[in-house]
Amino acid sequence: MKRRRNRAAREREILEAAERIFGERGYQRTSMDDVAAEVGVSKPLIYQYYGSKDGLFLACLARLRIQLLDTVSDAVLAAPDAEDALYAGFVAWFEFLDDHPQAWSVLIDEGMLGMSPAAGPAAAATDEVRAAFIELITAMVRMNLAPGRTVDEDEIQIIAQSISGATERLAIWRSRIPAPPSPAKVARTLQDLLWQGLHTLRNP
Amino acid sequence: MKRRRNRAAREREILEAAERIFGERGYQRTSMDDVAAEVGVSKPLIYQYYGSKDGLFLACLARLRIQLLDTVSDAVLAAPDAEDALYAGFVAWFEFLDDHPQAWSVLIDEGMLGMSPAAGPAAAATDEVRAAFIELITAMVRMNLAPGRTVDEDEIQIIAQSISGATERLAIWRSRIPAPPSPAKVARTLQDLLWQGLHTLRNP
DNA sequence: AGAAGAACTTACTCCGAGTAAGTTACTCAA
DNA sequence: TTGAGTAACTTACTCGGAGTAAGTTCTTCT
Helix, strand or coil, rough: CCCCCCCHHHHHHHHHHHHHHHHHHCCCCHHHHHHHHHHCCCCCHHHHHCCCCCHHHHHHHHHHHHHHHHHHHHHHCCCCHHHHHHHHHHHHHHHHHHCCCHHHHHHHHHHHHEEECCCCCHHHHHHHHHHHEEEEEEEHHHHHHCCCCCHHHHHHHHHHHHHHHHHHHHHHHHHCCCCCCCCCHHHHHHHHHHHHHHHCCCCC | CCCCCCCCHHHHHHEEEEHHHHHHHHHCCCCCCHHHHHHCCHHHHHHHHHHCEEEEEEHHEEEHHHHHHHHHHHHHHHCCCCHHHHHHHHHHHHHHHEEEEEEEEHHHHHCEEECCCCHHHHHHHHHHHHHHHHHHHHHHHHHHHCCCCCCCCHHHHHHHHHHHHHHHHHHHHHHHHCCCCCCCHHHHHHHHHHHHHHHHHCCC
């Protein structure tokens, strides 16, 4: 006869198992029965706590998102100036993903880059994660822009979206090749690529 | 009593219906029965011709990929110099996607950006599409690099991946906002952002 | 002790991918 | 022009996984 636990503890236990299994097999290949079996609990209990498969996945995503966003934000805020902030943000991003490979799997597996507009509630939450990053990037872009220049909102958005897309794709690329360049190397190349442009944007 | 058609004609008919329905509802929300009903044929026939849902989706993707890649390649090759090639490629990319919204849906809905590493055969084919673009971008990056500078392979890859990611994310962003900036505007901003950096990359 | 509610399970339904085994229309050789 | 052979097509399933109805058992608190 198995010992019962209170709800909060069980939820945590389920979440940890889900994070691990989603990380290993991806969203599609993970069944709720798998998670239930891993925790040693029956499926309906998970439904009671998380509502649906999407709900469970979202809960995993939320945790990881907070960790990642905090890590990057902290690095950015700790930087002495605008140029360093951008670089530090890049480094923090790639290092976090190196250090949390399973987190990464969850984030990309139709969590972060499965940007499918019509692919269920998970996609919506994913957009929320990304929106937070875009906001952070937008702030940095503003700080980095040539002083005294007027640059319109569209341009800032275009740049922020580009940087977001670039870092996401780079992360995926790095995770799939045998000997990826170091976070510092990637961050520096990105920095070199963008720095000049950010300071010399023509007016519209 | 329904008229039978030969295989090639039927395959084309199925492919067109699939492209439309996948475009409207996305991969997940489309069932093989839906497609079969749309064509007015039974499900096993589709399985006979395309093997699986992934197979059908892949076939759609292949067609679209060829169109998109051709369009962008043509624009790039027609440009008079390296700087224009990059710009022309960007414009062609965004214009194509504006003109083929349903194609676009298929491409991103875990087709192009549903980059899920473990999300089935479709993901693998998607990588193939992207690889072709990366190759094209790599060639352009080489042409655009500061003459006389030695830049290592890693750096070129990093830059190409960044540009690929940036354009993909920009495409998604544009498709989701009410009044997106014109292809020309986006292309020019990207060009301005990258041009300086490409020509002043430090050596490693 | 025993009532009340939280934690948990059994035993389903339903839907969609994929398939086995057959049936019907077309075609071409005699 | 007919019937053998084959390509086109269908009916009627299986199977697995998401989600649920209706309970049962443990725990706590008076």
